[in-house]
Amino acid sequence: MLIRKPADIPSSEITPESVYLRRRELMKGAVALAGAALLPGGVSAAELKALSYRAAETAEDNPFYTSEAQTPFKDATSYNNFYEFGTAKDDPAQYAAALTTDPWSIEVEGEVGKPGRYHLEDLLKGMDIEERVYRLRCVEAWSMVIPWLGFPLSTLLARFEPTSKAKYVQFETLFRPSEMRGQRSAFSTIDWPYTEGLRMDEAMHPLTLMSVGMYGKVLPNQNGAPIRLVVPWKYGFKSIKSITKIRFTEKQPRSSWQRIAPDEYGFYANVNPEVDHPRWSQRYERRLPSSLFAPQRIKTQMFNGYAEQVASLYKDMNLRRYY
Numbered sequence: 001m002l003i004r005k006p007a008d009i010p011s012s013e014i015t016p017e018s019v020y021l022r023r024r025e026l027m028k029g030a031v032a033l034a035g036a037a038l039l040p041g042g043v044s045a046a047e048l049k050a051l052s053y054r055a056a057e058t059a060e061d062n063p064f065y066t067s068e069a070q071t072p073f074k075d076a077t078s079y080n081n082f083y084e085f086g087t088a089k090d091d092p093a094q095y096a097a098a099l100t101t102d103p104w105s106i107e108v109e110g111e112v113g114k115p116g117r118y119h120l121e122d123l124l125k126g127m128d129i130e131e132r133v134y135r136l137r138c139v140e141a142w143s144m145v146i147p148w149l150g151f152p153l154s155t156l157l158a159r160f161e162p163t164s165k166a167k168y169v170q171f172e173t174l175f176r177p178s179e180m181r182g183q184r185s186a187f188s189t190i191d192w193p194y195t196e197g198l199r200m201d202e203a204m205h206p207l208t209l210m211s212v213g214m215y216g217k218v219l220p221n222q223n224g225a226p227i228r229l230v231v232p233w234k235y236g237f238k239s240i241k242s243i244t245k246i247r248f249t250e251k252q253p254r255s256s257w258q259r260i261a262p263d264e265y266g267f268y269a270n271v272n273p274e275v276d277h278p279r280w281s282q283r284y285e286r287r288l289p290s291s292l293f294a295p296q297r298i299k300t301q302m303f304n305g306y307a308e309q310v311a312s313l314y315k316d317m318n319l320r321r322y323y
């Protein structure tokens with residue numbers, strides 16, 4: 001267990017006090033979860049795993065942390081994009097409860113030494129869950145600051161032993177129309193399943209997180225339970241939810257949004273205030289909670305503020321062309 005009782009934490013680690021208090025908050029979350037284990041049907045491996053994790057660091061120069069105000073849990077879980085449950089921002093919160101997330105498995109295929117179907121609990125075994133406070137900016141120009149729980153995607157991918165031909169990795173979301181009402185809609189724009197992809201070096205970058213929880217709890221269904229990607233320097237649509245397939249490929253895969261509107265949504269989708277979406281500017285964002293009277297309009301940063309960590313991945317690329 002990575003989480004420790006207050007008595008186990010040396011005093012050198014409890015300054016400033018806010019860190020200590022935050023740890024306590026996190027542990028309260030863990031206790032609440034332990035209570036959930038009493039629910040009929042038991043508690044999933046993901047839930048058990050989320051009980052133990054490293055609390056976020058506070059160092060200003062830590063790329064896995066931001067001291068910006070965190071988006072309240074209520075906003076992060078009620079204003080979502082998850083088209084499998086509908087296109088309105090409040091649809092996921094209303095309808096995602098229908099999704100069964102346990103048992104869950106992930107199929108691994110393509111250019112890889114260890115293909116197969118893996119149970120989520122096996123994949124989580126021995127995985128160190130840590131907390132990372134990341135900004136996430138949607139292409140529609142709202143943004144949030146969320147304390148995610150997860151582990152580096154690189155740790156997981158390495159276990160499957162990608163071959164030397166694996167240049168990209170593609171992800172797919174579950175296709176289960178019986179539980180995902182958006183997939184039953186006659187008006188749906190997406191050719192299901194939702195897919196996304198990363199170049200191998202992006203996938204292996206230490207900032208790229210596989211998340212199983214947020215705010216000290218397991219992921220709410222509307223945020224992509226039981227396991228989703230978080231790529232904080234890219235527009236939100238790259239952070240694919242409820243993943244059931246990982247495919248290693250030699251050629252660049254096509255993502256769902258590229259297929260829907262290739263002029264508007266590129267493969268890279270790096271947050272870039274200099275490159276407008278064809279229908280709107282990307283210079284500013286609305287930090288949630290945002291309202292008519294308190295719009296919280298802030299300037300968007302290059303690579304969503306993670307340029308120091310990731311700019312080198314794109315150093316010889318024309319980012320207007322590769323948007």
Ligand SMILES: Nc1nc2c(c(=O)[nH]1)N[C@H]1C(S)=C(S)[C@@H](COP(=O)(O)O)O[C@H]1N2
Nearest residue numbers: 080081082083138173194236237239240241
């Ligand atoms: N499977 C799936 N994943 C998805 C989406 C989706 O519609 N389906 N929407 C994306 C978009 S556009 C955004 S902005 C983020 C939103 O994540 P959040 O609701 O946790 O903030 O999820 C991304 N992942």
Ligand SMILES: [Mo]
Nearest residue numbers: 138139236237
């Ligand atoms: Mo988005």
